[in-house]
Amino acid sequence: MTTDLRVLDRSEWDHWYGRLELAFGGVLETQEERALYRELAEVDRSLGVWDGDECVGTAGAFSFRMSVPGGAFVPAAGVTMVSVAATHRRRGVLTSMMRRQLDDVREWGEPLAVLTASEPEIYGRFGYGIATHLLNLEIDTNRVRIAAPAGTDGVRLRFAPVTDAAEACERIYRRTIGVRPGMFARTPGWERLPLLDPPSEREGASPMQCVLAERDGEVVGFVRFHNKPQWGASGPDGSIIVRQLDAVDPAAYAALWRFVCGIDLTSSVTVRNRPVDDPLLSMVSDIRRCVVRMKDSLHVRLVDVGTALAARTYQTPVDVVFEVADTFCPWNEGRWRLTGDMKGASCERTQDAPDLALSVAELGAAYLGGVSLSSLAGAGRVRELREGALAVASLAFGSDPAPWLPHGF
Incomplete structure (x- = not known):
């Protein structure tokens, strides 16, 4: 097979991204999603493998600064948008992209490369190790209560339009990114990523809703979620799907969890992507009524x-x-x-x-x-x-x- 691996040209991006979508099943993203990723993409750090006029391999790398133990933010190449056409599997396309990419990352002076994997077994052979895990939870809110620390009742909650509340939520994120290793200092444009709300991500639920937690007029936490109304033979059986929830102190954190677990006409809360030591695990009254699953998250590769x-x-x-x-x-x-x-x-x-x-x-x-x-x-x-x-x-x-x-x- 004769192929050409080269850095992407901006004029090739739409075709390149379309091949990426095809490799992941062929379901097209919304125009909003595609427009955001086109804006965020660093074309000069993106690679394509071409067989004639057809793109058969894709790989990109964002310029991130990632928090590490001790609180420093270290340059890290965020490896992304990696795909190989189904017609060109097992021909060395992925290996050639990983080889070129890690050589580039070294030349850029970035000591780390990081990624999330569609299949975790793929990247070990290129030197990546699974460094973080996440929890998914399904909480039976008919049986589970949230323990409220002192000060919880003094937190005021209010609904706010998702876009109107975006800056306040981003301030909360900026206050918390140095607390845990593995978090990114978001550069301009990335604050829009959590606001994407394609119907494909709602699991049949409502458009995204946002509730702010306030104390003395200051925003101290937020939750973004979907409400999925359902009715069974015995009555309402809806569920809440939590997208993001964060707060600056335990009282605000508990107030937000107590809110989502107590919404009328619902009997469960589904939570995606929480830390493995999330304080929520110590707030629930009955952990056995919370189905907890762990999976791999961030894969880390030391380039230097x-x-x-x-x-x-x-x-x-x-x-x-x-x-x-x-x-x-x-x-x-x-x-x-x-x-x-x-x-x-x-x-x-x-x-x-x-x-x-x-x-x-x-x-x-x-x-x-x-x-x-x-x-x-x-x-x-x-x-x-x-x-x-x-x-x-x-x-x-x-x-x-x-x-x-x-x-x-």
Whole structure:
């Protein structure tokens, strides 16, 4: 097969994006969705593989800054819009795009690449590790109550048009992004992403609604949701589908959850994409009446091991030598000495004897502190070469609170 891999030209974007839609089933997005992604797309960071005049492979990379343990925001290439035409599978198209893309990311000076995967088994062979997970919940609100901390009754709730409330909601997001690793500092345009409300995402429910939480005239939280009215033989059996919910303190947080769990004519709340340590789990009166499912979320790839490990801080003092395997990006292979604590870190090449042996995918999985090196060692993916090194390093890499990706890209 003779194909041509090249950086996308702006004039090719519509055809390129149409091939992406076809690869994901052929259901066309709304004009609003397509227009936003066309605006957000960084064409000079987008790749296409062409077979004659036909695009048979797509891959892009957004310019993100991602929060890491310690609160810093580190440049990260947000890998996105990856597809291969069904007619050109298993011919090396994806591998060629990943090869070119990671070479580009290194040249751009970005130490990390991140993505969300349609199929989680695909990207491990390119050095990505699953670094964050998310929870989906289905709450039986006929049986579950929300525990309200002191101050909850002092929070005022009011409906607001989604677009009118957008800036207030975005301010809440900006106040909370540094709290957890794995969140992005949204650049102009990205604040419009949570406002997209295509019918295909509503699951047969109402258009998006928004309720603001206020205290002393200041917005301290918000929820965006859909209401899905349903009636059964015994009466109303509607459900609420929560899209986003956030607040700056426990009282406002509880007030918003108590609201969505108490809406008339409904008997359940469906929640998509919550952190694995969400305080909601400690607010519900009966966790057994909440169906909780966990799935993978953000996959992380260290493009520059030394720069990436030095960019975050560590919960406890650590001095460890890693023997890193990285066949896809061989510039990372070899021994790296990491020294660090809560104040900062350094990571340099060394000839010293290694303490732990692992691949770059395990470093990616552990990077944000949500997956422990000890658990990876239990799966046979990390080898301890010096007794005691694993426990020290695993504790140091941890993060409290857990990392979380609040929205896709």
